[in-house]
Amino acid sequence: MQNCLVTGCAGFIGSHITDYLLNRNFSVIGIDNLSTGREKFLENNIDNKQFTFINEDLLNYNKIHKYFKDISIVYHLSANADVRFGFNHPKKDIDQNILVTSNVLEAMKHNEVKKIIFSSTGSVYGEHKTIPTPEDAGFPIQTSLYATSKIACEGLITSYCNAYDMQSWIFRFVSIIGERYQHGHIYDFFKQLQSNPDQLHILGDGHQKKSYLYINDCLNAIDQALNFYNEKNNIINLGYDGYCEINESAKWITECLNLNPELTYSGQKRGWVGDNPFIHLDVTKISKTGWRPECTIENGVRKTVKYLSENKWLFE
């Protein structure tokens, strides 16, 4: 019997991982303070006796460390995932990502939990000159507070693993899309088109190239990587071996919604400060496990729009 702990269990990826683990008959303690997580994402599991939901802030170490007792693996998904508005609240990434991860690691150390799965980000590569970007690409220069905080979390995790005989699987995700997605350009475009179906304003010139991965493919990749890689620290890119332009994605979104809005652009190469105009990760390492994504970027975008159309409560 594996006892798992999922931080951010009510978030987009965290709730899917919670489902995934419970479906395998593992027991799960899920911690979330519902700051961006949604109780609705947990409603299928809340009566499951294998699941314990703890509504608590991970910044509050004294309240959370006891839940790490007898846990065999921690899925640390809790994070401030907002890249775009980092400079509006410069302490948020430090608190929600770095300090929370420090608390998680201390709780693991004191309870002798040996394994951690962590959701890092492909944006730790900054605007790298090597594209597609492999895990061991040259020392990157950070361009956002979000990626900076994630690279700090990675460093905390690998340092603890070296010091305390722990083991990590650190996944550098591209943007994940699919059911329960509630943040990012598809969400923003959808919201705009809800309030004005005749116009869609795009940040940047629309030619930003981005890679997206569908949530089910993401979950399968994590599972494959855990079975395949067994180093002390396993750092693995998770992305789709390809990309789309934001303009293409806008076309798919408007097609799904049967709309034909006028497109306007803010015009620069980057949509906002810290926006990376070309994200494409080298996925050779995860591919060695035999994993292949089943869903194309286009289909992932279309599934996401379908989900948003059926779940307009997300915009309330």
Added chain:
Amino acid sequence: MQNCLVTGCAGFIGSHITDYLLNRNFSVIGIDNLSTGREKFLENNIDNKQFTFINEDLLNYNKIHKYFKDISIVYHLSANADVRFGFNHPKKDIDQNILVTSNVLEAMKHNEVKKIIFSSTGSVYGEHKTIPTPEDAGFPIQTSLYATSKIACEGLITSYCNAYDMQSWIFRFVSIIGERYQHGHIYDFFKQLQSNPDQLHILGDGHQKKSYLYINDCLNAIDQALNFYNEKNNIINLGYDGYCEINESAKWITECLNLNPELTYSGQKRGWVGDNPFIHLDVTKISKTGWRPECTIENGVRKTVKYLSENKWLFE
């Protein structure tokens, strides 16, 4: 007239930089809370009208931001510089290094200060497979909380520079030695030999290879780099193109003190958790400025021992 602000102005490197700037007739505001800094390091300058000393904690943003008004360049030297005991107080590096750097950058942003010099560390390369290690070596894996915090500071700085038209010179130092040195293996060995001249216990097997740079060479290198490199973010290794074994350094130290202690070893390859058994930075980039160190590692160690011998108050 250049108005400079030096954080950590009463520390080892910060106080030397303060001297250096005042000797050039720049005006200097120095901030230090004297937690590890020493008032004695400032005594030559305290009556200098070009110098203003602020005894304040940089964590206290509301108390410090006003001092950044009309500053043209910030030398950000304040830090928790303790690598070895990081895991004893896992929040200290986050507070003293990451949060303080965030405050410094916010204060710079609000006061439109455009230039920052930052003391990072060669330990951000972890135990890199490429030795000597260049600035653009492959994405490193962190092994200490100290280096993790410094890489986070680097990321905050480069992100702010991208966002707010600021410019950085980030120096990845090897250990700096010389007058006012008060922390590291020479200090530890000296202290041991003070209390027992007949025995010296060395952490590790004594074969750890380390590079050291003498403080005056460090100051000259910073000055050269500022004149020579003018990118948005200038990231530069600062070290000596060579290294010594800890055993050699122990020999120089005991020779200086006319002692012949029995040497004992804790025995492992690493002196402590996170100790890097081989530090040697590639200094090609700083050498392009024409800079060359004038002091060998051996002479730097000998000067440091002489200083400690003449300043035993440091051990009180």
